[in-house]
Amino acid sequence: MNHLSLITGYIGYNSAWFLMIAVALVSFIVQWRFRSKFKQYSEIALLSGLSGQEVAVKMLRAHGIFDVQVLSAEGQLTDHYNPETKTVNLSPDVYHSRSIAAAAVAAHECGHAVQHAQAYGWLSFRSAMVPIINVASTLTQWTLFIGIMLLFFTNNPFVLAIGVAALALVTFFSFITLPVEFDASRRALAWLDNNYSIMQTTQEHEQAKDALWWAAMTYVVAALSALATLVYYASFLFNRRN
Numbered sequence: 001m002n003h004l005s006l007i008t009g010y011i012g013y014n015s016a017w018f019l020m021i022a023v024a025l026v027s028f029i030v031q032w033r034f035r036s037k038f039k040q041y042s043e044i045a046l047l048s049g050l051s052g053q054e055v056a057v058k059m060l061r062a063h064g065i066f067d068v069q070v071l072s073a074e075g076q077l078t079d080h081y082n083p084e085t086k087t088v089n090l091s092p093d094v095y096h097s098r099s100i101a102a103a104a105v106a107a108h109e110c111g112h113a114v115q116h117a118q119a120y121g122w123l124s125f126r127s128a129m130v131p132i133i134n135v136a137s138t139l140t141q142w143t144l145f146i147g148i149m150l151l152f153f154t155n156n157p158f159v160l161a162i163g164v165a166a167l168a169l170v171t172f173f174s175f176i177t178l179p180v181e182f183d184a185s186r187r188a189l190a191w192l193d194n195n196y197s198i199m200q201t202t203q204e205h206e207q208a209k210d211a212l213w214w215a216a217m218t219y220v221v222a223a224l225s226a227l228a229t230l231v232y233y234a235s236f237l238f239n240r241r242n
Helices: 003-040 052-062 100-117 121-154 158-193 200-240
Strands: 069-072 078-080 085-088
Touching: 003 100, 052 069, 052 100, 052 158, 069 200, 078 100, 078 200, 085 100, 100 121, 100 158, 100 200, 121 158, 121 200, 158 200
Parallel strands: 069 085
Antiparallel strands: 078 085
């Protein structure tokens, strides 16, 4: 192993490590900001006095969707739409609350229900990938660590290569999620903007838009975090000869 190989290998590993640290720091800031915004807008009452559950039902009905239930799900920030059971699941803080944040989150989750009803391409593609991603996620739990050990002690890259390939699929899935989430927020805000009985002032709409923007940023940093992790493990694989 010559000096140049040592240097390039050192730079490769450390660049990937610094990238992971930088993304982790940005992720922490975005998560903190999102929770701060959610708390702020959760304390501002909606002038219409509607609860998150009532907003969700109204949006579903407005789009001609009558086969989707709106349920209360235990936990905090556990809001999601389940296409298999056709349920909009809202956390208690959203389901019962009559705040700007509750209305925004409820409308966003209903945005996914509308995507499903209208066969939105990115959502269909993402849903089709779920079984594959479940397998890939399970593979990454053991192949990455074991793969690195085998690479160092036996110089056999096979197991690590499997782990990196599985992690690449998980990373790809994270990026596919982005257009789905941004589109759901776009649909939610468009509907809220056109229904003055829900949000009656421009200020309410801007606050809802701000809350959903920070929520979307959490998905962006999650995708970047997955990418940084992929680069980190791939650096071991592609620099194995150094």
